[in-house]
Amino acid sequence: MSQTSTSKDIAFLKEQAKAVRIEILKMLAEAGSGHTGGSLSAADVATALYFSKMRHNPKDPSWKERDRFILSKGHAAPLLYAVLALSGYFDKSLLKTLRKIGSPLQGHPCSKLLPGVEISTGSLGQGLSIANGIAMGLKMDGVTSRVYCVLGDGEIQEGQVWEAAMTASHYRLDNMCAIIDNNGLQIDGPCCDVMALEPIAEKWKSFGWHVIDINGHDMKAILGALDEAEGIKGKPTMIVARTVKGKGVSFFEGKVQYHGMAPTQEELKKALEELENNG
Amino acid sequence: MGERREEGGKESRGQGIKGSRGEINHSLETSNPRNLEPSQTKPVATRDAYGDALLELGKKRKEVVVLDADLSGSTKTAKFAKVFPERFFNIGISEQDLIGTAGGLSLTGKMPFASTFAVFETGRAWEQIRQTISYSSLNVKLVATHSGITVAEDGASHQAIEDIALMRVLPNMTVIVPADGIETKQVIEAIADFYGPVYVRLGRAKVPVIMPENYRFTIGKAYKFHTGRDANIIATGIMVSVSLDAMEMLKKDGIDAGVINMPTVKPLDNDAVIEAAKASGLIVTAEEHSVIGGLGGAVAELLSENYPVRVKRIGVKDTFGCSGPSDELMKLYGLTAEDIVRTIKEALKKS
Numbered sequence: 001m002s003q004t005s006t007s008k009d010i011a012f013l014k015e016q017a018k019a020v021r022i023e024i025l026k027m028l029a030e031a032g033s034g035h036t037g038g039s040l041s042a043a044d045v046a047t048a049l050y051f052s053k054m055r056h057n058p059k060d061p062s063w064k065e066r067d068r069f070i071l072s073k074g075h076a077a078p079l080l081y082a083v084l085a086l087s088g089y090f091d092k093s094l095l096k097t098l099r100k101i102g103s104p105l106q107g108h109p110c111s112k113l114l115p116g117v118e119i120s121t122g123s124l125g126q127g128l129s130i131a132n133g134i135a136m137g138l139k140m141d142g143v144t145s146r147v148y149c150v151l152g153d154g155e156i157q158e159g160q161v162w163e164a165a166m167t168a169s170h171y172r173l174d175n176m177c178a179i180i181d182n183n184g185l186q187i188d189g190p191c192c193d194v195m196a197l198e199p200i201a202e203k204w205k206s207f208g209w210h211v212i213d214i215n216g217h218d219m220k221a222i223l224g225a226l227d228e229a230e231g232i233k234g235k236p237t238m239i240v241a242r243t244v245k246g247k248g249v250s251f252f253e254g255k256v257q258y259h260g261m262a263p264t265q266e267e268l269k270k271a272l273e274e275l276e277n278n279g
Numbered sequence: 280m281g282e283r284r285e286e287g288g289k290e291s292r293g294q295g296i297k298g299s300r301g302e303i304n305h306s307l308e309t310s311n312p313r314n315l316e317p318s319q320t321k322p323v324a325t326r327d328a329y330g331d332a333l334l335e336l337g338k339k340r341k342e343v344v345v346l347d348a349d350l351s352g353s354t355k356t357a358k359f360a361k362v363f364p365e366r367f368f369n370i371g372i373s374e375q376d377l378i379g380t381a382g383g384l385s386l387t388g389k390m391p392f393a394s395t396f397a398v399f400e401t402g403r404a405w406e407q408i409r410q411t412i413s414y415s416s417l418n419v420k421l422v423a424t425h426s427g428i429t430v431a432e433d434g435a436s437h438q439a440i441e442d443i444a445l446m447r448v449l450p451n452m453t454v455i456v457p458a459d460g461i462e463t464k465q466v467i468e469a470i471a472d473f474y475g476p477v478y479v480r481l482g483r484a485k486v487p488v489i490m491p492e493n494y495r496f497t498i499g500k501a502y503k504f505h506t507g508r509d510a511n512i513i514a515t516g517i518m519v520s521v522s523l524d525a526m527e528m529l530k531k532d533g534i535d536a537g538v539i540n541m542p543t544v545k546p547l548d549n550d551a552v553i554e555a556a557k558a559s560g561l562i563v564t565a566e567e568h569s570v571i572g573g574l575g576g577a578v579a580e581l582l583s584e585n586y587p588v589r590v591k592r593i594g595v596k597d598t599f600g601c602s603g604p605s606d607e608l609m610k611l612y613g614l615t616a617e618d619i620v621r622t623i624k625e626a627l628k629k630s
Contacts, residue, residue: 112416119411120411127379129375129379129380130379131383133380133382134387137344140344160375166373167373171368
């Protein structure tokens with residue numbers, strides 16, 4: 001759909017993103033803990049992937065030809081669970097079990113427990129290496145599937161990310177498209193205060209990646225970047241998605257304390273009202 | 280290869296681990312159960328056997344892919360790389376990425392063998408192994424070389440004496456330490472038929488061939504050379520041949536000590552350990568590893584809960600290694616047949 005995305009498609013995706021945000025907030029409030037800010041900031045990117053760009057089949061999660069999605073920033077698990085549930089991988093009612101004993105919806109994604117999760121993540125900095133390995137394996141088999149990997153911006157402080165950045169470039173993994181959810185905040189404060197990241201785009205360019213810098217909440221820009229990435233040959237693509245932490249709920253937006261805090265029932269009520277009204 | 284991992288020392292040019300009487304291969308004369316021809320008994324480093332076994336496996340199984348971190352010449356994965364360049368990935372000096380990339384390849388149905396030195400594989404990338412490989416039970420074979428103090432001249436920075444403990448503590452992980460070249464080849468074939476994460480610990484130095492040619496390794500099964508009535512030595516890796524020397528020395532003094540080769544440290548062959556404890560009442564563990572957390576730890580844990588007998592642990596005593604020739608280091612750290620003999624005699628005196 002995205003190659004010729006119409007205003008109707010964009011409107012559909014915006015509605016889907018809203019539904020995803022609603023599910024994120026509801027499951028987090030029910031769980032009473034979890035990562036709100038970073039789940040909301042990457043919601044538009046994940047929505048564009050799951051409801052437009054990616055080839056996947058919720059009825060056959062291990063379909064060989066599927067595109068792969070690796071959530072390297074595993075703490076945004078509620079976002080992954082929301083897009084999986086709304087895609088039909090499992091019943092939406094399961095979202096209520098997030099973080100509870102016996103639930104396949106662990107605090108951070110666990111591939112052994114939940115079909116649709118490609119690999120367990122949660123310890124930061126590891127997803128890109130895994131995505132590289134998948135991309136290599138697919139190329140060896142002549143499978144044309146693409147690999148998408150979403151990283152946090154604070155996450156790229158992990159040294160392993162740069163090891164993987166070299167590997168993707170060295171092995172010319174053009175079936176790989178990584179996305180940085182650049183919301184500018186990490187647990188201890190603004191990234192620029194904790195450990196400065198900029199210039200992010202130039203760093204990845206210097207590592208041999210094709211880099212696309214976009215507004216990570218502009219659905220048209222997201223789809224455009226994903227299409228552009230698909231056309232790049234001989235090198236991997238990094239989409240630097242400039243986002244707002246807590247996006248969609250005014251009183252969460254840009255607030256560092258909501259990195260790892262779930263909404264209260266009262267906040268949930270207000271947040272849902274706001275999302276509905278902002279249609 | 281980077282300077283910090285330069286392979287120094289003379290050992291790789293032929294000098295092996297010497298036994299109690301200074302002969303390279305003397306254990307074969309005294310304890311070889313099947314009288315091997317001399318040509319078959321030439322000492323071989325387990326890493327060399329790995330290089331050959333990996334190449335053979337690669338010919339048989341297309342899904343085998345190999346990854347290394349700039350040490351393919353030393354780990355011997357270069358043999359595979361030469362024949363199957365399209366299935367070999369050098370990841371450079373980046374062990375954490377090595378593990379993650381191997382994990383990703385396994386998710387596409389490949390069977391990755393990821394190799395580097397034991398200290399870097401299990402130490403530098405421990406958390407990657409935990410999070411990506413063992414938590415998700417990925418079919419990745421972690422085959423590390425240059426374990427233990429017999430890395431020799433390179434010194435403590437390169438001598439992994441904690442790796443068995445580091446891998447053994449991880450759920451879903453199988454831990455195997457082959458005793459010689461024959462066993463190494465068997466192990467590589469066996470782990471290819473097993474789905475799941477495995478850590479295989481190999482060495483740099485040449486070691487005597489002690490396992491019978493017709494030996495068939497099974498994951499989780501010990502190999503009994505002899506069950507003793509006075510003491511039983513449960514050994515792994517290069518310490519098996521040293522233990523066989525000790526057994527012969529004790530025999531001359533009228534002490535009946537047995538030797539059990541325990542290639543699989545996890546899952547441990549519980550029955551074999553308990554049987555040995557029942558037979559002798561004194562168990563001595565022997566490993567080229569810290570006495571903390573390795574085979575000695577595993578055996579002591581099992582016996583203290585199930586069949587408490589006296590356990591003495593031969594190994595590196597909670598200290599770092601140092602530079603030197605491997606045979607001198609074995610003496611310095613108390614890993615010779617004489618050390619085992621003395622330990623057993625003292626323990627028997629006190630009992």
